[in-house]
Amino acid sequence: MTSLTLKELKWTGVFALLYFLCVGLGVLVGHFFDNAGNMLYAPVFAAVFGGSVYMLLQSKIKKFGAISLVGLIMGGFFLLSGHFMIAGLPGLVFGLLADTIAGLGKYKNKFWNLLSFVCFSFVNSGPIILMWLARRAYIDSLVARGKTAEYINRILLPLDFPTIASFIVMVVAGALIGGLLGQYLVKKRSEKADFQS
Numbered sequence: 079m080t081s082l083t084l085k086e087l088k089w090t091g092v093f094a095l096l097y098f099l100c101v102g103l104g105v106l107v108g109h110f111f112d113n114a115g116n117m118l119y120a121p122v123f124a125a126v127f128g129g130s131v132y133m134l135l136q137s138k139i140k141k142f143g144a145i146s147l148v149g150l151i152m153g154g155f156f157l158l159s160g161h162f163m164i165a166g167l168p169g170l171v172f173g174l175l176a177d178t179i180a181g182l183g184k185y186k187n188k189f190w191n192l193l194s195f196v197c198f199s200f201v202n203s204g205p206i207i208l209m210w211l212a213r214r215a216y217i218d219s220l221v222a223r224g225k226t227a228e229y230i231n232r233i234l235l236p237l238d239f240p241t242i243a244s245f246i247v248m249v250v251a252g253a254l255i256g257g258l259l260g261q262y263l264v265k266k267r268s269e270k271a272d273f274q275s
Contacts, residue, residue, distance in 0.1 A: 100128035122252040125199035129256025140185035149173015165204035199253035
């Protein structure tokens with residue numbers, strides 16, 4: 079296993095910035111579907127918009143580390159934006175897992191790359207997972223930030239099977255749409271490059 083070169087690290091930074099913009103767009107679009115303010119739909123739309131960036135990253139850098147680094151950057155964003163520390167863990171865990179899955183196909187296999195992106199799409203779910211796994215700590219962090227009881231009750235998602243299952247299904251569906259679109263765009267880009275050469 080070879081480490082990322084300086085040029086590859088720079089490219090990874092560019093793709094991380096582009097992915098971050100896709101997440102921002104996903105949050106914005108998610109607000110149209112979410113009246114409670116709990117960001118339930120943000121990871122779904124981030125997956126739809128971020129698939130193209132992710133697949134371009136995989137086509138550009140076919141080495142372990144780039145995907146993990148983008149996941150780490152996204153997890154770091156949650157920490158720096160005032161979320162409880164555990165909210166950053168999905169960025170690390172799902173980033174490493176997605177990198178490992180893509181590596182099974184040497185970053186060239188469409189199936190493994192798509193499965194990798196489905197896994198990676200959960201890097202943005204830190205605050206939601208925290209809401210379920212560390213509910214008391216999540217509530218305490220909101221209180222410490224001056225949030226009212228009305229606000230807290232409005233944004234808390236129920237800890238039940240239908241809510242968790244629907245969240246997982248929506249993120250997977252968004253990732254499949256975004257990932258397949260991304261693979262299509264990478265294929266078209268490759269065909270265009272072959273045609274021009």
